[in-house]
Amino acid sequence: MTRPERPSRPSSGRLLSAGSALTLALLTGPVSAQAPDVIVIGGEAPRFAIPACVPRKPDQATIDACGTVQTVLRNDLEFEGLFQFVPESLLASIPAQNPDAPNFTDWKGIGAKYLVVTRAELSGSDLNVEVRVFFVDSGQGILAKRYSGKADNPRIFAHQASDDIMTLTQYRGVARTRIAFSSDRDAKDRKGVKELYIADYDGFNARQVTVNGSLNILPTWSPDGRSLAYVSYRQDRTPMIFLAHIFEGKSVANLTGEKGNSQAFAPSFSPDGKRIAYASNRSGNLDIWVANADGSSPRRLTSGASQDTAPCWSPTGQEIAFTSDRTGSPQIYLMDADGLNVRRLTTVGGWNDAPAWNPSKQYSEIAYTARLEAGGFDIAVIDLATRQVRQLTQGRGSCEYPSWAPNGRHLVFSCDRNRKWEITVSDRIGTALRTLSTGPGNNVQPDWGP
């Protein structure tokens, strides 16, 4: 199996930038030069034992932070869908032992392949966390890291550790990724007010991004994860594309330079972040346009009387998928990124929209919103080689607006259950769906960021 996204292993404690709030040092000692440096994925899922975090101090704050780190790390690894876990009941049967010198016979006895030992210590406002991963058969350490930073959010330590453990596999972890979405949670009684929010991939830590009291929709992450392009009605109540540099608190209005009565929707960054595709009615009806990422040099890619919208780039940046009603109903089309070679992709169903191209090299497929049954909408995925369609959602009310995780192994979308739209996450096969608790209100149009 190819290993496309595995970063090289660190050779020193400088894996993490010293500028980050969370710093890390490699622990020395337990990592042996002969240790297997990978967790093999394929065949039976590797079985992890993740016993309770061992606090280095007996105070309650340390115990609580320690517990959070262990729980969240376990949830993060479980979410990746690659591992099995020794159940709590079996973990409880192992007698307490020195976390620095585990008795591997015990762990082997309950069927663990890998042992993840966590320790934590709170000192003042700082939290120090250590994570060690051992190969149980040989007792060799394969990963040992110490994280330190502000104690405000212990979950971040676990997310970092999970992604570090994932570097031992051929997949990039998603624990530190974030999801942007639009929500009316702060609209109160104002109709048509939606603001943008971002949350951690697991729905925790939701934070408001826009605060303009207008209608803000369709957020899309820049590939560097530092900006959101979106559509806002805040200026003259006209939909235009804005760009928010979310960590600098700056925004750029009307990025694509719409004038007079023209409007712009549905921004999408090219994979290299240099261009932005969007829909504009500048020429009289909605067409797909492409501009440089700063909005300069806009160029029209589609023409004709049809409504063309929802552009989305292929992973190579050489093709664009989009929605068009040129045959009478909304269907998904593909074209080259210069607007040539347009061909229809979806042929089943009377309403297909919102294409999202799987960003991974391993999968050649596009997720979209489909009306496959009377009434409601569902998330479907079409395999680009075989044209086979798989339906990911069913019987959850309407679901729409899919977006892929950066590693292409999960998707996020929004589902209407009991008249409340909720952000929902699924693996790419549709076997594990769960609703994220991002907060109150209707939460829609999720975009899974880097």
Added chain:
Amino acid sequence: MKRYPFVLVLCTVTLAACGAGRQRPPALAGAGGGNGTGAGSGDRLGSPRHTQMLDSGPDVQTLREDSASGQDFSLSDPSGEGGPLADIHFEYDRSVLTDEGRATLEKHALWMQSHREAKVTVEGHCDERGTTEYNLALGEQRARAAHEYLLSLGVADARLRTVSYGKERLLDSTGTEQARAKNRRAHFAVSR
């Protein structure tokens, strides 16, 4: 979970293999080796710092500053509803004017003749059933259909604008058939 896979007829389309991704993973953190407290370092690991900046930082203030310039929704008209010109309504997934819609627009054209100072923004709205992005396109078509009919009745183009709200601003979100019929509309916001 139950799924209903089905095979589509092959088109004559071939596709290039996938590449790096719509959301390409950023470079591994630490490459820059930046130090400090500055805001601009591009690493993904600065989440705690980012949290603080986002919660208390300039994004909030910047946007509030802008809102003081009066570009946001007016508080005196929080819903943007009402006004002297009645809504017109559409069939599901259609942007063709109904006879009733035309009759209403003819009254609106007369009203605009007697209110020479008035300018009208034609808003296209949809019910909640369609998809987000296509409904924005559909709302645009609905607004444009009303706009074009008003033009044909002699209203000056300079007095009209169109805006699509898709399904982003439902008049009635109870989800009944009646509510949906109310939501499939063009609304006429009057300004001077």
